[in-house]
Amino acid sequence: MSKPATTTKTRAAPAPTPSLRWTWDFGIALNDLDTRRLLALLTALLETAALGKAAAAADMSYRAAWGLLRHCQERFGLDLVVMERGRGTRLTPLGESLVEMDGAARLALGEVHAVWETRMRDLVAPALQGGGTERLKLFASHDLALADWAEHGRRLPVDISWHGSEEALAALGRGECDVAGFHVPETWTRRQLAGWLGRWLKPKLHLCLPVMRRQQGLIVARGNSLRLASLADVAARGARMVNRQRGSGTRHLIDQLLAANGIDAAAIDGYAHEEFTHDAVAATVAGGSADAGFGIRAAAARYDLDFVPLADERYGFALRHAALDGEAMRTFLRRIAGRTFRQRLASLPGYQPLPLADVATLGKAGRWEEFLPA
Template sequence: MSQLATSFSALPNPIRWNWDFGVGLTDLESANLIALLDALKNHETLGRAAKSTNLSYRSAWGLLRTCESRFGKALVIKGRGKGTSLSDFGEQLLQLNHAACSTLNELHLPWATRLKEILSPSEVIPPEHLRIAASHDLALADWIENGRHLKVDIYWRGSEEALLALSRGECDACGFHLPGYWTSDQSETWLGRWLKPRQFAFFPVMRRQHGLLVAQGNPLSIETLADVVQLNLRMVNRQRGSGTRGMIDQLLAANGLQAKDVLGYGHEEFTHDAVAAAIASGQADVGFGIQAAAMRYDLGFIPLSRDLYCLAARSGIANSPAMRHLMRRFQGNTFHDRLRALPGYEISSMPDEFLGWDKFACMVRSSLDS
């Protein structure tokens, strides 16, 4: 699934990676195994799967036997007259690979884009085409991917990474979120770790409800973060540097809890979708994220806090025609309708233009207090 809205969506990823399963397989064997399992999933016969992966039947069968011996588990089930199907372990391995590819493609995309710009200077994005590094959001991703005439390329990073990218001039604007329990002074102090707030302009976009994502019906009767520790539940976390991870750590501290006491604290995912998927698939009992992610995966949700999702831009970019066009789209009915259709979202009181820090701080206070 591409996370780019426009021209980069067709950009092939020049960054390659491979599994080291820790069982003594070579890089080629690991790569061929994943390709073969994927082909078996689609073709259901070893002969066709082998052909589609440019392996002989004998080589494919030998690879499966070698890998099964190394793993100590069956990868396929061969039934007489029924073809060859994946075992539960084979299915799990393939699902793991697909999830990893989805996450890593998002991480690699900014570097692939940079490489394209270096190798093909003539194809650099024109000034009216905005580059935005942003904290992941379901509504924003859906709106940008399906929006028309949006001259925006967006790549998902944690709030801290996005702010750092803006400070380095690696993007035209960045998306980040502020916890609802912060004061404007706390917000300014936090932003000051990556940029000088008074040298940038800000635009509040939306408010979101955060909380605990649990299985539908909340069978474990989870009510608070303390329950996660007391019941020794498996938690799925967000990656270090994301705004959501910061909220998790602050809420743990506010409840007198320590990260080392949370089972699964080191299990990190890079998007709200990935957190919800981990719970829906049974890999974890609980996670922290936005309410809309819980609905998308038919999960239960326990509200804990709100945040304010904002954009920041350099003052010179904030008043550009491209940015003004983007603001008008944020203020339009299409974006507002998307927010209303998702649980846990509220439309922020949007100004007509990007704001300096003092005006923005006043709006933050009124927005989060209301």
């Protein structure tokens, strides 16, 4: 028998630590922040060939990482990375040399800077003492609207970490996060949804709030020269596909569609090629490393690709009933229901905002059976 879910208190943001920073000027009109991000991204790519993971390690969205690399490569006139089918993203000799040079310089300058950094901390650290504002921990399946909101929203009381739907819900059930973002096809029955949620959550402890509808389908090159209209076409025509990672809601949907149409996953060229975000899938297709991917319409539009709709789904949040009393949670839900976020949803291709209950009456809403349409 599984242990009951425990309540996770909202966490205070850690106080900033004063530090001495320096950066390079590569002569390509890159600001200090992007220079630091570039080096962090290249360093992360030494450890992983997945650009999505490296971007997360550099505290960037996949789209931002892709754009930064493209900008730098255009200005240098040389590639920093190469993307190869089946091998992911790896550094070129120039990329490796930049990382090596940065590491050596920081090691050499570390002792020199340490004295001044300690003196500066002694001067300013006392003024920075004190608690931060309470914040929520959100584990969520990747979504472009949420990612943009997190990147550009002001004073959001939440820290977002991208996980597959199942991983996010499991973390909520274990009390490791305050909110879980997940999505399911609208073709599911309410009983099917309840059985799936029940693997990690309890209806008496957790509520689920639908926030938006999204269109999922095939992301293909502009013009769709292979005339792909389904996953069956992908298999029959030997098209190269980029898949989503295991445990994600989109991967679950892909596998369901394959099973429903009697398609063997082994017949899909590239089924084992996994990416972690919709942005990463679209970028792989845009870069020519795959003929098709599976993701949301907005990701296809962002990279000027064609889209073949195959499923409508609902995206929403799961949380504990008891968490509704927290000020950070109530602020978060008010912002989600607010005009700015909902206008952002309405402006994205393939998105539709769903009605949300008023924060004051949420305790009476959020029943699992109401997550899907009747």
